[in-house]
Amino acid sequence: MQKLFKSKILKLISISILVVTLVISSAIAYTIRHSWPQESGKITLPGLQAQVEVQRDQLGIPHIYAQNTHDLFMAQGYIHAQDRFWQMDFWRHIGSGRLAEMFGQSQLNTDKFLRTLGWARVAQTEIQQMDTETRNILQAYADGINTYLADHQNSALSLEYAVLKLLNPNYKPEPWQLLHTLTWGKVMSYDLGDNLDTEIERSILLKTLTSQQVDQLIPPYPADHPVVVGHGGQGGHVGQRRQRGDLSSLSPPTPHTLSLAFGRGDGIGSNNWVISGQRTATGKPILANDPHLGVQMPSIWHEVGLHCLPKTAACPYDVAGFSFPGMAGVIIGHNDRISWGVTNLEADVMDLFIEKINPNNPNQYEVNGKWVDMELLTENIQVAGSQSVAQTVRYTRHGPIISDTFAPVKNFHQTAGINLPANYALALRWTALEPSTLASAIVKINLSQNWQEFRAGVRDFDVPAQNFVYADIDGNIGYQMPGKIPVRKSGDGRYPVPGWTDEFEWQEYIQFEKLPTVFNPESGYIVTANNAVIGKDYPYLISSEWDYGFRAQRIAEMIAAKKNSITVADVEKMQVDNKNLIAENIVPILLQIPFSNSRLEKVQHLLVGWDFQQNSDSTAGAIFAAFWKHLLADTFADQLPQGYLPTGSSRWFAVIRELVKQPNSNWWDNYKTPVVENRDQIFQQAFAEAVDELEGSLSKDTSRWHWGNLHTVTFRNQTLGKSGIAPIEALFNRGPFPSAGGSSIVNATGWNAAKDYTVVSLPSMRMIVDLANWDNSVAIQTTGQSGHAFHRHYDDMIQPWRQFKYHPMLWQPEKVASNAAKSLMLIP
Template sequence: MVACLVLAAAGTGLWAVQRAFPDTGGEIALPALEGEATVYRDAHGIPQIYADTAEDLFRAQGFVDAQDRFWQMHFNRLTTAGRLAEVFGEEQAQTDVYLRTMGWRRVAEREYELLRPDTRAYLDSYAEGVNTYLDRRDGGERGLEFTVLAALAPDHEVEEWTAVDSLAWLKAMAWDLRGNMQHETERAALLASGIDRERIEELYPAYPEQEHRPIVDGGGIGGGRFRADEGAAAGGDAALPPQEAAGVLAGVDAGLEEIPPMLGPDSAGLGSNSWVVSGEHTASGLPLLANDPHLGAQTPSVWHQTGLHCTEVTERCPFDVTGFAFAGLPGVVIGHNADIAWGFTNLGPDVADLYLERIQDGAAVVDGEPEPLTTREETVKVAGGRDVVFTVRSTRHGPLLSDAESALDLRAIGAGPPVDTDGEPVDRAAEPPGDGYGVSLSWTALEPGTTADSLFRMNAAEDFASFRDAARSFEVPAQNLVYADTEGNIGYQAPGTIPVRGTGDGRWPAPGWDSAYDWQGFIDFEELPVVRNPERGYIVTANQAAIGSDYEHMLTGDWAYGYRSQRIETLLAGAVEEGGLTAADMTDIQMDDENSGARAVVPHLLRVEVEGTAARAQELLADWDYQQGADSAAAAFYNATWSHLLDVAFDELGPERALDVGSRSWLVVDRLLDDPDSPWWRGDAADGRDAVLREAMDRAADELSRRLGEDPAEWRWGELHTLTATHPSLGASGIAPVEWLFNGTPVEASGGDSTVNATGWEHTEGYAVTTVPSMRMTIDMADLDAARWIDLTGASGHAFHPDNGNQTPLWARGETIPMPFTRPAVEERAEDVLTLVPSGG
């Protein structure tokens, strides 16, 4: 049905598509405005907005964001509110039940009241701008997706935008960047499958601090409570989940896997790069800053490039900032103002713990005593089906996620009111499960916080002191903040609300019936890692350990393993020796394709005897430089071999628990290559290290011969490793015409998982790109008008708009475009100018 409707809409010609395109020139009267606002757009459609007051600035931003991306904004708010099923039907009920159980929007509603008055004013002003757009347009005029929406859910009404809609998006961002919770359930599931703990720990090795430098020198990642290399000693055997709880943990794990990633299609390769270089090493004499967050490959991109400029910067209107924003959230998230620049990578502290709870007689057992549960009722509306009415119960630790499965299991399926066996209407509210084990979630984002305050204060910061002061309010998701300013300073700050645990280490689901495992508070901001103007003259963050092994607090035991950060360190160290670094040099580093993990594996592959096509392919590796360009035959063969190696060596994990292809598996296999007798080398398809390596190369050669031809020299990594930016709501519908309308055009990609140019892929699904450098930005503090940037897709979210996908080919080639900042530079590059005036103005 959807395919027919969309084809019918497309068949009406250009009008059906173009009626949603934004007006980018001339004059538009907006009743919300107090004075004029001007919107300049460059050749790529990127808006730069000017207004006399901060409130008008954000009203204009809300209007412009809605012009370009309202479907994205609306879909995101339906998701965060747990309302997808009321549009997309039964298949989205599970997502809604889990999100309602966690209560993202309920937290956002409480959060609004905690914020500073000026922050609330900015959020409200932004909402006024969005609603002015909604008042001007209806239905398909807001986007082609709304034509589909009218057919899927004709009774669905698009409500006014509110400040809470914007705040709820911060919960979505925090969810995707929440840390190691997935590893908690993975470890528990592996233990339940019969694999002993010692072998499981081999799959989650300690951070290799001696080989891969932490962000900040000194301190430690484990401290007295827990060291990541202590393995089974951490927390003791009493912390292991009981065997009889395996079923409930598996159910929660499966349910959480169904929650769609908010920042684009997920993979284990999610991460980011950023670094700053002091002016003593640069050609301009002032710092350079580079950033490229790695997120899911979606269209439109997560980011919306934007400039926000008060016509005169004053205390009442302090904003003069350009950078990357989220459509739906006022302000700029990553970028620079006239004085400072900043970038983000995910710090990744363990801020979410699962607790196994013992439920008896409707209460949680804590220290041998019953503790009442708190409850609330929720209703998920289902398009074309019956509502899901259920009770959310919470323990002292948080909501019982395990109840969500019960709500879904007891759901009445089909249209019409629920009836009993006699056909009489009944109240079919889902009853919570009875006595037994439950699983609750403690997560810092489930308490209201002040991150929105932080973002606005960061936009207006003038120096490192005011930047750090802004960072104090940045609670979730905790980020690595890199900093540079026009005075020549560089710095780093780790902010965030990070728990201090009692017993346990957060790496396994904790026993909720023992209060010793409860959180004891949070790390004080002054005790979080920070550095300013380090002696070596540069700072690198790429999700590696934030600080060394003597730090008194535990941040996490599940860092990224530092291959990207160490490669950047190596490249920067070499460039520093040569001196005179430029922003172009930073871009070159961002595009580095070296597979550092292959350095440990290739010598072993070359040592093993193979025959036929595999032998000819093996020769490609003999002089391979480990770079994974799109044209590389060696990269194609190596990655195919690597994928099959993981399948053959770790066959007992199965596809549900398969190792990712990136840094964790690089380190795991590196260690195992020195242990040829490890039981991991004994499997169904091959027995012994060399036999596994041989089998992997044979399988890779057979696969690539079928897919790319018989001559290994003609194989190309880019033919396997393609990127198709996917529309999050309609792009994976399985209906080819719909996907054609809304998805991006496929492009070949270089790089790979855990390379600096981090184009991640899921080996259980093939070689296609799933996570990407979602944007790239380089800034020279000596000339802010010379800054460069690129987005994965482009400014527009409208199907077939010229600015939808217009940056993707440039992104794939590693190119960037100008990022003008001062008004003369913005005006010089402007192709369209839109004047927004108050009604009657």
């Protein structure tokens, strides 16, 4: 009887647990699913002027068909909000320095720094100066977002809000404003700009190194690597010229206060190139682009088609490609006549000014022998779960004082090797802290029908400064560099400069007509990969910090080797090429070095015959990467500050390429040992350490050594995916996945050799456009169209991206219709 009773009790408990589990599971499933967007049927949208159709393909890529401009961009805003509102909400809080409103005290220091920069104040000025057409488009876009918000709140917007509700129960998203779109450009400018970091690094290295040693670690751009444009910046082709000055592509660790906010990492950059019809199988150009950005979930890109039906003077848009959630229009793509691609210029548009501060008044600074009052602005920072915090931002004629809030320069006098006044502060002059015309540039580029109109549109793309490649259906190809590039009275922007005189002032910006450009070069192709744009004959300083051109060199090699009849399939292979040029340079040296240990000899022999392709399944690729990491550490760790150890970026490719030619250089010697080491000894040491590491982390069985086992990518939600709470991270993150490629490889999956092999930056999307047939164009991005965890389009592009597969970029209406998986009608 007792056993029967216990049996019934256990049965009841089991049933109860099952019921509770089912209820919880159902609740979770409901919470997850009820934020997913409606993709078919009909939705009434107040404010629409006419019916809009949205057709989505099997990957959830929408093509929007509207009868007027207002409805087209209102619908884009609505669709962006459907798919990515959490991402948009988060980015606008970065742009305005309001992260603590969402995430509380942990983001207060980040907000203080962002409020110091004052992007929102700059954006307000831009709104006042904006042309009517752009303002109307951005307002229609905002109206679309707000129409969606009117019917969706909290977890109905995204799963993240259900989690945030537990941490910050009072948070409610506010309506979208034009301001929020404009600050997006500022955030991207910060994400793409690293010459502030390099200025700081040079100064810190001078504390312990001579200026000659600093120049060796930050060497000139290689004379044998390509520049984009020759002949004084007007016309020319990829050639071999030396750029003056010291050049660097360093991306030091992001300050800890910004770790939540930004995806900056080693390897931020991009590839793009355009090949004219004289080299292609169709006789028409092919254009390729793959922007390299920090790893994130969801992707930074949202693929979309924006079409006026019919296309008229009143509704002139017919464009497809990649947009940013939060910004109207298409950033990279093509319309019915032209295509364009973008890479980061690496321009030097940030200068640190050392300001002399009045010892009797911290709000005064010296200008030409006189004390001048700073402009003081008070910021009120709302903090979730706590009281608001008042902050005073000090402004000089050069810009805000950042040494109050920017961690790397708070104790600059203790770390830097440059002369500083007894009472000083550091002010930042930066083009992104001045009004920009970026939004109008995107509108004009989307509308451009030829080279002249394209250049007129690109002229407004002032911040962040970029490299644009161009092609049109008439067979033309071109390159144009836009951007605000300062002309300094003196100095080269490499070190912080005195701010108390006029000696280092910015006098003007280089006139657009004098910026580098090329149209239909004789070579039949144009390549940009963050490498030097111009040679020594160009009269202005654009940068001392180019990428060192290894990717550009490899791309140019592949195009030149193919010669003629190049196809989209050929360009696909180029875009995912994994050849490691520094391995090609130093592995032959390593193979000549004797090892008395048979174990090491066997591993060394595995490098014989390697084609230097760092494929995911490559054993040699894993061996070389481990050797490279230890080689950099064994060579430089004894002389460099902890925060500035070699990352393995293209700069270190250039350093090592020269250093191996000097086998007895002092750099090889480890100052911490009594003996004087040379190159071969350090090679032996690094190789032995690499083998030990691989045996310890992978296996003693070398057949299990694969580069992808070390070099993995995990796509992390930028906010809750980095919470440190495993169950929450499991909801939003995907990975790790084995990855091919590496730093300064065309397939640029960057990793930081000072840390580990984890992918920190990557080709965030790949696009190849066929000017002979738009429907033959292909693309892929890293994660998927959706920002909703567990939605089928949240991660359905990860495997194709990893496996170097592409999907068609649909264009003709009949192609879009025949491939439509969902069709949604938006009704006035």
